[in-house]
Amino acid sequence: MSNAAYRLDEADDIGKPTKPRCAAVEGGKICDRSTRHGKDLCADHIIESPYAKWIIEKLTLYNSEVARIKKSGSIKSIEEDSFVLQEIVKVLHYRGSKSIKGLAREISMEIDVVEVYARYMARRKLAKLRRAKKADDYIIDLIGAPTFTSPSFHA
Ligand SMILES: [Zn+2]
Numbered sequence: 001m002s003n004a005a006y007r008l009d010e011a012d013d014i015g016k017p018t019k020p021r022c023a024a025v026e027g028g029k030i031c032d033r034s035t036r037h038g039k040d041l042c043a044d045h046i047i048e049s050p051y052a053k054w055i056i057e058k059l060t061l062y063n064s065e066v067a068r069i070k071k072s073g074s075i076k077s078i079e080e081d082s083f084v085l086q087e088i089v090k091v092l093h094y095r096g097s098k099s100i101k102g103l104a105r106e107i108s109m110e111i112d113v114v115e116v117y118a119r120y121m122a123r124r125k126l127a128k129l130r131r132a133k134k135a136d137d138y139i140i141d142l143i144g145a146p147t148f149t150s151p152s153f154h155a
Contacts, residue, residue: 019034020035020038020039021035022035024045062083062084065082065083065084066113069116075116077116085120085121087107088107089121089126089142089148090148091106091107093142093145097139097141098139099132099138099139100115100118100137100138103118118138121142125143126142126144128140128143129141
């Protein structure tokens with residue numbers, strides 16, 4: 001075997017992607033199952049990762065608040081430290097003013113529910129509402145620069 005051929009073989013070996021294996025430890029043993037999309041955890045263990053737990057916790061919080069506001073339809077049901085409100089403010093802050101209908105589309109929330117949050121923001125002087133060119137819609141303009149305490153799903 002010539003030197004050149006040897007180097008080629010070696011390069012082939014190095015170039016081969018190693019299949020990632022799950023690094024989770026269970027009962028003192030490494031799981032070692034193969035993973036998908038280059039992740040370091042298998043499908044069973046990825047759901048137990050701190051990030052997945054955080055996402056699930058926040059989604060649960062988000063969905064239960066949206067359900068509560070939808071049911072009441074009242075700005076009095078929105079709490080000052082509302083998680084959904086923070087998400088909405090983030091979207092408006094990072095992506096600019098939106099109409100109620102446009103925002104509803106963007107964050108996949110029912111228009112009636114977005115409207116409650118818009119009214120809350122107007123009442124609390126977090127935003128101004130102005131009539132949109134299209135009838136039956138309002139543009140939400142944030143007032144001032146908000147500060148955020150947690151990372152976001154939408155922005
Ligand atoms: Zn695993």
